[in-house]
Amino acid sequence: MLAAETDILRGKLKEVFGYSQFRGTQEAIIQNILNKHNTFVIMPTGAGKSLCYQLPSLVADGLAVVISPLIALMKNQVDQMNAFGINAQFLNSTLSKSEITRVKKECLNGSIKLLYVAPESLTKPENVDFLKKVDIAFVAVDEAHCISEWGHDFRPEYRRIKEIIAQIGNLPIIALTATATPKVQLDIQKNLNMEGANLFKSSFNRTNLFYEVRQKRHAKKQLIQFLKGHKGKCGIIYCLSRKKVEEIAEMLNVNGFNAAPYHAGLEPGIREKNQDGFLNEDIDIVVATIAFGMGIDKPDVRFVVHYDVPKSLEGYYQETGRAGRDGLEGHCLMFYSHNDINKLEKFNKDKPVQERENSRVLLQEMSFYAESPVCRRKQLLHYFGEEYMQDNCGGCDNCVNPKDKYEGKDYVHKAIDAALQTGERFGLNHLVHVLRGVNNQYTKSYSHDKLQIFGKGDNEDEEFWKSVIRQTLIYEYLEKDIENIGVLKVSERGRAFLDNPVSVMLAKDHEYTTGEEEDEIVERAPINAKAYDEELFTLLKAFRKKLAHQLDLPPYVLFQDPSLEEMATTYPTTEEELSQINGVGVGKVAKFGKEFIGLIKEYVEENDIVTASKVVVKSSVNKSKMKIFIIQQIDRKIDLDEIAESKGITFEALLDEIENICYSGTRLNLDYYIDEILDPEKQDDIFEYFLNAESDSIDEALDDEDNEDYSEEELRLMRIKFMSEYAN
Ligand code: ADP
Numbered sequence: 001m002l003a004a005e006t007d008i009l010r011g012k013l014k015e016v017f018g019y020s021q022f023r024g025t026q027e028a029i030i031q032n033i034l035n036k037h038n039t040f041v042i043m044p045t046g047a048g049k050s051l052c053y054q055l056p057s058l059v060a061d062g063l064a065v066v067i068s069p070l071i072a073l074m075k076n077q078v079d080q081m082n083a084f085g086i087n088a089q090f091l092n093s094t095l096s097k098s099e100i101t102r103v104k105k106e107c108l109n110g111s112i113k114l115l116y117v118a119p120e121s122l123t124k125p126e127n128v129d130f131l132k133k134v135d136i137a138f139v140a141v142d143e144a145h146c147i148s149e150w151g152h153d154f155r156p157e158y159r160r161i162k163e164i165i166a167q168i169g170n171l172p173i174i175a176l177t178a179t180a181t182p183k184v185q186l187d188i189q190k191n192l193n194m195e196g197a198n199l200f201k202s203s204f205n206r207t208n209l210f211y212e213v214r215q216k217r218h219a220k221k222q223l224i225q226f227l228k229g230h231k232g233k234c235g236i237i238y239c240l241s242r243k244k245v246e247e248i249a250e251m252l253n254v255n256g257f258n259a260a261p262y263h264a265g266l267e268p269g270i271r272e273k274n275q276d277g278f279l280n281e282d283i284d285i286v287v288a289t290i291a292f293g294m295g296i297d298k299p300d301v302r303f304v305v306h307y308d309v310p311k312s313l314e315g316y317y318q319e320t321g322r323a324g325r326d327g328l329e330g331h332c333l334m335f336y337s338h339n340d341i342n343k344l345e346k347f348n349k350d351k352p353v354q355e356r357e358n359s360r361v362l363l364q365e366m367s368f369y370a371e372s373p374v375c376r377r378k379q380l381l382h383y384f385g386e387e388y389m390q391d392n393c394g395g396c397d398n399c400v401n402p403k404d405k406y407e408g409k410d411y412v413h414k415a416i417d418a419a420l421q422t423g424e425r426f427g428l429n430h431l432v433h434v435l436r437g438v439n440n441q442y443t444k445s446y447s448h449d450k451l452q453i454f455g456k457g458d459n460e461d462e463e464f465w466k467s468v469i470r471q472t473l474i475y476e477y478l479e480k481d482i483e484n485i486g487v488l489k490v491s492e493r494g495r496a497f498l499d500n501p502v503s504v505m506l507a508k509d510h511e512y513t514t515g516e517e518e519d520e521i522v523e524r525a526p527i528n529a530k531a532y533d534e535e536l537f538t539l540l541k542a543f544r545k546k547l548a549h550q551l552d553l554p555p556y557v558l559f560q561d562p563s564l565e566e567m568a569t570t571y572p573t574t575e576e577e578l579s580q581i582n583g584v585g586v587g588k589v590a591k592f593g594k595e596f597i598g599l600i601k602e603y604v605e606e607n608d609i610v611t612a613s614k615v616v617v618k619s620s621v622n623k624s625k626m627k628i629f630i631i632q633q634i635d636r637k638i639d640l641d642e643i644a645e646s647k648g649i650t651f652e653a654l655l656d657e658i659e660n661i662c663y664s665g666t667r668l669n670l671d672y673y674i675d676e677i678l679d680p681e682k683q684d685d686i687f688e689y690f691l692n693a694e695s696d697s698i699d700e701a702l703d704d705e706d707n708e709d710y711s712e713e714e715l716r717l718m719r720i721k722f723m724s725e726y727a728n
Pocket residue numbers: 019020021022023026043044045046047048049050051178297
């Protein structure tokens with residue numbers, strides 16, 4: 001058929017899809033495939049690749065076969081197309097016999113425009129035979145990076161696509177992917193036998209995203225701190241395991257964030273609910289494994305956090321790519337620890353050798369990225385074969401807080417010399433050994449110890465040289481050999497440098513230590529004696545006494561000793577921090593907080609103390625649900641016996657719970673219950689006792705002869721009333 005007229009394509013774009021303009025190179029791509037040229041499309045996620053095969057299928061003679069790896073994605077697209085009024089169908093293992101018969105019939109009579117096929121179905125002989133009879137315009141291979149075992153999402157069935165297409169006929173192919181390093185790109189083209197294809201590659205630069213890597217240390221605290229700075233905004237937090245997903249989601253909820261988990265192990269109903277909640281803005285934060293995000297097109301995701309290190313830069317780029325789709329702010333934060341890399345390597349240990357080696361290379365790139373002092377954007381783009389020319393992108397941690405630079409001209413020169421003199425056939429480690437003059441079996445067996453460059457860099461250590469060579473690569477004086485993984489060659493720019501060396505400013509890598517990656521969340525136990533600052537404790541105690549005297553209250557009503565001990569341990573200097581102390585609720589903060597904070601502040605300043613925790617990670621106590629239930633029931637004035645019964649606990653145990661609630665600073669009004677069992681005079685009587693008592697001990701109260709008419713239960717109830725009214 002003739003080259004499609006521009007007008008026809010634009011007409012269809014508007015009429016069927018409702019868009020008034022093509023994005024980027026969509027139109028040229030569509031023309032190209034309609035002209036039966038092989039077409040290779042590399043475009044970031046969300047750029048609009050699907051349209052590049054959907055639209056031409058409407059104007060071409062014959063249908064388009066679309067090969068796509070995920071049945072869920074396939075179904076999504078088919079539903080979308082059907083909603084546009086286009087007859088699209090899929091052929092995969094989820095169909096019944098009669099459905100298959102129907103789909104096949106519609107293919108043969110020409111009513112289907114798009115036929116989605118899973119690679120597994122494509123390889124079935126009966127399907128191949130069938131497709132031979134169908135009038136096919138072209139084949140689209142979506143997520144084409146799955147073909148390459150050098151990429152991050154290899155699927156063996158994808159490797160058979162070419163052979164099967166060849167059996168069906170001589171058909172033009174359009175391959176599409178959002179991630180392809182130069183190596184993967186070449187691999188895809190070779191595999192699909194389309195080296196001559198026209199390549200349409202868009203820039204991968206996401207100018208509105210801010211990239212940041214932090215050492216994974218006290219990660220939960222760091223996370224909370226980060227999220228406090230993004231309160232009310234939407235974001236995704238990626239974790240490696242389902243267990244971690246649930247743990248973090250719960251931790252965030254306990255700390256006052258609106259978060260929900262998402263992973264493949266959750267029931268479909270819950271998954272759907274959480275996903276919809278996120279899309280509808282009922283949920284701010286989704287904590288997820290990488291199962292979340294495919295096909296999700298939420299424009300206003302303001303941050304993406306990698307709580308654990310991703311398995312590859314491809315994955316990292318895709319996941320961070322979900323931030324800021326609307327072109328506005330998108331903060332991408334990754335917590336990095338070499339321990340995470342080790343963990344991931346262990347997961348790989350059961351894989352076949354080649355696969356394991358590939359995964360290892362991907363992981364290594366990941367750690368280079370994290371540890372490198374070079375602009376993150378430059379690194380990412382370089383990884384995907386694109387050169388970023390600006391010196392300072394202003395949108396990454398390494399540009400905003402640059403490390404000290406040093407003149408690297410001589411080092412770069414040596415690195416290039418080392419690659420050249422060894423014949424451009426070796427990888428990073430070997431070059432480092434040559435530079436440092438290491439005598440090992442390799443340097444010897446290749447006689448590299450005889451080279452002029454051998455040992456010329458022995459003043460510097462191994463890590464230094466690795467860092468130099470990686471930077472020399474990113475600045476493109478050296479380049480990766482696409483054919484031989486790991487091998488470094490000298491680039492055009494590197495050769496020019498040797499003729500005319502120029503200044504190259506380098507920096508040292510980040511030095512991340514391991515250990516204390518995560519905060520152990522422990523329920524706060526009473527603090528051991530003397531673990532606290534005794535001097536401050538004494539001051540606090542004296543102050544409490546003075547204040548209590550002024551207020552005409554017993555000291556323990558203000559704060560109990562364990563609370564003072566905790567203050568003398570964590571040095572709270574804000575109301576918020578003070579309210580995190582056991583036994584201190586908002587009521588107490590409001591009543592007595594100012595004075596105590598003032599005292600602690602003064603003490604901290606005088607003694608130059610670095611406060612222990614700027615952020616406190618509240619624990620998610622299993623009992624918290626029970627507590628909330630009890631508070632709610634008391635609010636509704638439900639009979640205490642009834643509450644105990646409905647929770648299947650004894651009255652005693654209920655009283656314990658209520659006391660816990662009360663002593664951690666929540667004000668409870670039990671009048672409705674107490675008024676039933678104690679007349680007003682008796683209540684006043686007991687109140688009087690607590691007001692004058694030395695301590696709030698129930699045993700002491702029971703021993704006191706004034707109280708001989710009262711039961712333990714009554715005394716405890718009155719103590720709760722007393723504490724609620726005076727202390728909370
Ligand atoms: P990709 O496969 O590249 O990740 P999609 O094909 O899923 O991206 O498209 C992403 C979004 O962009 C979809 O919502 C799609 O409808 C929209 N889109 C595609 N082309 C255009 C266009 N020309 N104008 C406006 N929106 C478009």
